[in-house]
Amino acid sequence: MNDARPIIEAENLSKVYGSLPVLRSLSFTVWRGEFVALLGANGSGKTTLLRLLSGLSKPTTGAIRIGGWEMPREAMAVRAQIGLVAHQPLLYENLTARENLDFYGKLYGIERDERERRIKELLIAAGLRKRRDSLVRSFSRGMKQRLSIARATLHQPDVLLLDEPYSGLDQAAAERLDGMLAATIAEGRTIIMSTHQLERIPPTAGRALALSRGRISFDDAIGSRNMSEIYRFASA
C-alpha cells in the first residue's frame, strides 16, 4: 500500500491570523496511499492546516509541495489533484444532487460523457441514486455529507482532505462513510482526515498526526502505541 513516494511535503509551515499564530512551523511528509488521521482539540489548527493544504489559504511562512508541485505558486496544478470535504457541505441548496455534481464536474473541466458516467457511479456509491433529482435543501445532514464526498472525489483527486466528516452523523451514516473511505484508500488515493473524536478513527487509518497549539505533538503509526497514549498527546 505504501510505495514510499511522498505526495505531500510540508516544511516549516506557519500561519498567523493578524498577530495570532495558529500554526507554528510544522514539517511533515505524507506518503502516497497513506490514510492519516489528523487529531487535536478544537482550535489546535486542524482546519487551518487542511485549508493550507487545499490551497484555499496561503501559509505565512514555509513551503508546501503536493505531487511535486510548489504551493501556492503552482496552485492551479495542485487544485486538480485535491478534493476537500469541509465543515460546510459546499453544496447549492437550490440545486438537485445531480445538478450540484454536474456544476462541479464542469468547473473541473470533465468532459460531458465522462462527467455523466462519474456522476452516475458516485450517486450510486453515495446511496443517493433515488434522490438524485431532489433539491439538496431537502437532504439530511448525512445525505449532504455523502453528496459532499461525492463532490470532492468527482475529479478523482490523488489527495482527499476531510474536515471532521463524522460530526453530526448517526451510527449507520458513520459506517457508510467508513466504507466510502476504505474504498478510496483501496483505489490508491491518499486521505488526510481531521477529527477530535478518537473513537471515530476508522480502522483503515494507518497513521495518527496530532496537533496541539499549532505544533505537531504526536506523529506515528496507529497500532504501534495504544490509543490512550495517542489520546494523551492529542489532548495535550
Added chain:
Amino acid sequence: MADKAKSLPGELRIEGPPQPRALRLLTVVTVLGFAATLVLGLGLAGVDIQQGEIQRIFYIHMPSFFGAFTAFGLTVAGGLLYLARKSEKWDRIALAGVEVGLAFSLINLLTGAIWARPIWNTWWTWDPRLTSAAIMCLTYAAYLMLRAGIEDAGRRRAFMSVYGILAFVTVLITLFIIRIVPETIHPMIVGASPQKAQGSFEATSGVVIALIPSLLLWLTLMPITIIWHRVRLEERMEALHRLKMQALSE
C-alpha cells in the same frame, strides 16, 4: 503574574526608531512654508476689488483640494504596491493617505462654505461640484468604516487596497464634473469659468503670487509630511497591538 504586572509599565514603552533626519527637515520646511504662504496670502496679495477680504480664503480652499488629491493618489499607489508586493508598509501609506486626504477635503469643504456664505448668500448649495466633493468625502469615510469591519488583517489590507484604488474615481469626478454636468456655479481658476459661475475673480499678478506657492506647498510638502508622520504613528500602534497580544497569550 503579580510581579509581571509590576514590571509592565517599563516594558510597555514602545521604543520606535528615532525620527529620520529627512522627516525632521521636511517638517521644518513645511511649517515654514505654510507660514510663508499665510504671509503671502493674508498680507502681500492685494484685496480683491469685488469680493474684498473673503477672497483670500481661496489661497487655502483650492490648494487643500489638491492636497487631498495627492493624498488620495498616494492611497492608490500604496494599494497597487501592496497588491504587488504584499508588504504592510504600503498599506500603511494607503491608510494614511485616506485619513490625511479626508482631513484636507474637509478643510476644502469648510473653507468653501465660509466663502460661499457672503458671496453666494448660502453656506451650501446642491451644485454638481459641491455634491461630488461631498460624495468624495463620504467615499473615503466609507473606506474607514469598511476597514473597521474586516477582522482578518491580511484580508483587510488586500480589500482596502482594492477599495482605495476604486475610490479614486470620485476624486477624478470632482475634478472633471464640470465637463459632465456643465451647469455649475462654481468658479474655475484654471481655464475659463462656466458661464453661470458666480464669484469668479481675475487671476491678477497679486493672486498668482499668493496662490501658486500655496498650491505647490499643499500639493507636495503638506500631504507628504503629514502622511509620513501618520505612517510612523501606525507603526507604533501596530507594535503596541503586538505587545498586547503577546501579553494576553502568555
Added chain:
Amino acid sequence: MKTPFVKCVAAILSKDLRAEIRARELVSVMALFSLLSVLVFSFALELDRGAREEAVSGVLWVTLIFASLLGFNRSMAQEREQGNLDSMLLAPVSRAAIYVGKLLGNFIFTLIVGLVMLPLMTVLYGLDLLDGWVILTMVVGIFGFASIGTLLATMTVQTRAREALLPIAMLPIVLPFLLTAARATKGILSGAPAAEWQGPLGMLGAICVIYLALCLLLYEYVLEE
C-alpha cells in the same frame, strides 16, 4: 490542467440561472422593491406632469441601483452561506472566470427588473420610456454597476457586518454611472437633439469599459486569504 475560461463562466452562469428560475429569490425581491420604490417616489415627490419629465430618469436610476444592491448582496450571500465560494476556489479555474460568471448573472437579473420597470413607469407616469436608446442606456448602465457591485459584494459578504456595508461601499463608487446614465436618459426622454445626450451616453460606455477592466484585474485580490 486549467479549465477553459469560457466553460467556467458558462457553468457558473447556468448554475445561477437554474437556481434563480427555481427559487426566484433575486428577481422577485428586486422587482417588488422597484415597484414600491417607484410608487413611494411618486407620492413623496408629488410628481405632476411637469415635474415628472424632469425627475423620471432620476427615479428610474436610483431605483435600479437600490434594487441591484439587494440582488448583488443576495447573490453573493448564496455563495457564502454554504461555503460555496470556497468550493469554486478549490477548482482549477481562473479567478476572473468566477468574477465574469457572477457578473453576468447579476447583470441579467438586474436587467430583467429594469426591463419590467420601463412599461410600468410608462403607464404610471404617462411618459414613453419604451425607446430603443433608453433600453441601450439601461443595458450599458446596468452592466457598469453590476461590474462594480459584483466585486464589492464579494468583499462585503466576507466582512462582519455583511449586507450592511455594500450600500455604503457601492453608492459613491457607482456615482459616475448614475450621473451619466440619468443624464442620457433625461435627454432622450425630453426629445432633445441627439448631440445633447450622445455625449453622456458615450461617456457611460467608456467608464463601463474602464471599470470592467479594473475589476477584472483586482478581483483575485478580494478572494485571497
